[in-house]
Amino acid sequence: MKLADTHVAIIGIGLMGGSLARALQGKVNSLTGVDSDRYALDHARGLGIFDRLCPDPADGLEPCDLAILATPVRAILDLLDRINQDLPTPRYLMDLGSTKETITARMQSLPDQVDPVGGHPLCGMETAGIQASDPEIFQGSVFVLTPLERTSDGCLRLAEELVTSVGATPMIMSADEHDRLAAITSHLPYLLTAALTGTAMKLERNDQRLADMVASGFIDTTRIAASDVEMISDVLLSNSSNIVQALRHFSENVQSLAGLVEKGSPDALHEHLRPIQRWRRELPKYGSKEA
Amino acid sequence: MKLADTHVAIIGIGLMGGSLARALQGKVNSLTGVDSDRYALDHARGLGIFDRLCPDPADGLEPCDLAILATPVRAILDLLDRINQDLPTPRYLMDLGSTKETITARMQSLPDQVDPVGGHPLCGMETAGIQASDPEIFQGSVFVLTPLERTSDGCLRLAEELVTSVGATPMIMSADEHDRLAAITSHLPYLLTAALTGTAMKLERNDQRLADMVASGFIDTTRIAASDVEMISDVLLSNSSNIVQALRHFSENVQSLAGLVEKGSPDALHEHLRPIQRWRRELPKYGSKEA
Numbered sequence: 001m002k003l004a005d006t007h008v009a010i011i012g013i014g015l016m017g018g019s020l021a022r023a024l025q026g027k028v029n030s031l032t033g034v035d036s037d038r039y040a041l042d043h044a045r046g047l048g049i050f051d052r053l054c055p056d057p058a059d060g061l062e063p064c065d066l067a068i069l070a071t072p073v074r075a076i077l078d079l080l081d082r083i084n085q086d087l088p089t090p091r092y093l094m095d096l097g098s099t100k101e102t103i104t105a106r107m108q109s110l111p112d113q114v115d116p117v118g119g120h121p122l123c124g125m126e127t128a129g130i131q132a133s134d135p136e137i138f139q140g141s142v143f144v145l146t147p148l149e150r151t152s153d154g155c156l157r158l159a160e161e162l163v164t165s166v167g168a169t170p171m172i173m174s175a176d177e178h179d180r181l182a183a184i185t186s187h188l189p190y191l192l193t194a195a196l197t198g199t200a201m202k203l204e205r206n207d208q209r210l211a212d213m214v215a216s217g218f219i220d221t222t223r224i225a226a227s228d229v230e231m232i233s234d235v236l237l238s239n240s241s242n243i244v245q246a247l248r249h250f251s252e253n254v255q256s257l258a259g260l261v262e263k264g265s266p267d268a269l270h271e272h273l274r275p276i277q278r279w280r281r282e283l284p285k286y287g288s289k290e291a
Numbered sequence: 292m293k294l295a296d297t298h299v300a301i302i303g304i305g306l307m308g309g310s311l312a313r314a315l316q317g318k319v320n321s322l323t324g325v326d327s328d329r330y331a332l333d334h335a336r337g338l339g340i341f342d343r344l345c346p347d348p349a350d351g352l353e354p355c356d357l358a359i360l361a362t363p364v365r366a367i368l369d370l371l372d373r374i375n376q377d378l379p380t381p382r383y384l385m386d387l388g389s390t391k392e393t394i395t396a397r398m399q400s401l402p403d404q405v406d407p408v409g410g411h412p413l414c415g416m417e418t419a420g421i422q423a424s425d426p427e428i429f430q431g432s433v434f435v436l437t438p439l440e441r442t443s444d445g446c447l448r449l450a451e452e453l454v455t456s457v458g459a460t461p462m463i464m465s466a467d468e469h470d471r472l473a474a475i476t477s478h479l480p481y482l483l484t485a486a487l488t489g490t491a492m493k494l495e496r497n498d499q500r501l502a503d504m505v506a507s508g509f510i511d512t513t514r515i516a517a518s519d520v521e522m523i524s525d526v527l528l529s530n531s532s533n534i535v536q537a538l539r540h541f542s543e544n545v546q547s548l549a550g551l552v553e554k555g556s557p558d559a560l561h562e563h564l565r566p567i568q569r570w571r572r573e574l575p576k577y578g579s580k581e582a
Binding site: 074122123124141142144171177178180182184185186188189190192193194196197199200201202203204210211217218219220221222223226227229230232233234236240243244246247249250251258261262266269270272273274275276277279280283284 | 365413415435462468469471472475476479480481482483485487488489490491492493494498501502504506507508509510511512514515516517518521523524525527528531534535537538541549553555557560561563564567571572575
């Protein structure tokens with residue numbers, strides 16, 4: 001099936017679903033938006049990009065060739081359960097959840113006529129809601145696809161065409177590998193910056209000038225601590241064992257670095273920090289605000 | 292003494308010294324630039340903003356009403372020792388070092404005819420060198436001044452006039468308070484992001500796709516891990532006890548957060564994260580790339 005012929009239903013038209021809808025406009029046969037939130041539906045109506053908008057997945061999923069679940073992780077799991085029970089079954093199904101193991105495990109028990117694939121566009125932001133949506137956020141970013149054993153070639157090809165059409169690069173990996181790597185590149189950074197922000201918040205009670213001392217370094221380092229709490233909590237709780245493992249690796253690293261700072265040898269500290277600086281400077285800048 | 296009448300010598304014309312020189316252009320009587328690096332001197336000559344450029348502080352400090360030490364922390368300490376010994380003594384002296392206790396302690400033993408004050412513009416960047424200098428980096432940022440007991444009113448007034456003239460807001464505090472707060476707002480964030488980057492770097496050896504999974508969140512969180520290694524090492528080593536103390540507070544916070552993730556209760560996690568998110572969202576955005 002070609003993307004241009006596909007009737008697409010997006011369940012959850014917040015930041016990610018809304019941005020994807022806007023990026024897909026004119027590239028699919030029809031676009032249906034589903035959201036239980038009246039405000040999101042009204043805003044989506046104002047954008048004029050959906051052929052159909054409705055509050056209930058039972059209406060939105062019929063007729064539909066490709067259903068895209070773009071809600072937070074827990075709601076994705078609930079939707080998968082409901083498709084197993086009473087919701088109409090789409091031919092193809094993709095989700096945009098930030099963790100993949102729990103979701104693809106749940107996809108295993110979908111009815112046979114559904115052809116599912118996991119997806120995760122790596123372009124999260126600390127904003128939320130369709131009012132913050134932006135069709136450009138996928139441009140130049142990586143879009144992970146985690147096929148199941150039951151995923152057909154046709155389903156994967158359609159997903160890849162969709163990813164490419166919004167300007168992203170598809171990256172195919174197992175759900176297991178995705179979650180292990182995302183624990184390091186995304187979930188641990190959130191955990192650390194939330195703890196750092198929490199530390200500063202507590203210490204500010206003793207000295208209010210702390211907030212005035214905050215400069216651009218702290219602001220950029222802790223940007224993701226402003227993320228939507230419900231969304232990120234779902235992510236953390238659905239990947240806790242990988243995160244705890246990543247935190248263990250991190251703790252070893254921070255202790256050896258702190259040891260060097262206490263020891264007081266500039267040469268040893270330089271030697272430790274130089275490869276880290278070099279590696280960081282060579283990272284790609286996908287979706288970053290960096291120049 | 293008015294800023295407009297002042298003969299200013301800036302020792303160390305890298306990112307910070309070069310930016311300050313450019314921001315002071317036309318606002319002082321004369322500008323002398325001193326740097327042992329031939330490349331920096333050549334680049335500074337090309338900018339055409341200095342009345343005089345020389346490689347040796349012995350030449351640059353005579354005649355001079357205000358000497359501004361804008362080198363890394365260790366070199367500032369060396370310069371203070373040399374002013375104690377054989378260098379010409381400026382009437383007023385300010386430094387731009389990122390830690391203040393060690394430096395102001397060393398300033399105590401300067402000859403009586405020198406009137407010193409500590410300074411720290413909170414607008415660091417991960418770039419370095421005069422080629423990255425920018426007269427605008429002080430605009431809207433906080434510029435801490437740490438007067439000593441021996442600092443005269445005239446010296447502090449001149450320093451405040453200088454700070455205001457480059458578009459920054461002066462914030463007067465003790466060197467002790469500065470270093471305690473900077474450990475939280477600046478040095479701990481660096482330590483954590485360097486350790487996080489180091490963790491990712493090590494784990495990438497087992498799975499090279501890790502670097503491809505890096506998205507904007509990781510990039511922004513670890514931006515300061517790209518900082519100049521020599522410069523930041525001086526900073527860490529001259530504030531190690533405050534940093535170790537800050538790391539202790541942080542470790543408690545990260546452990547209680549990790550405990551909530553392991554425990555698996557969404558409500559408890561939301562309750563923990565919500566005030567942190569709110570506090571972060573209300574922070575000022577000095578010098579940040581945030582909208």
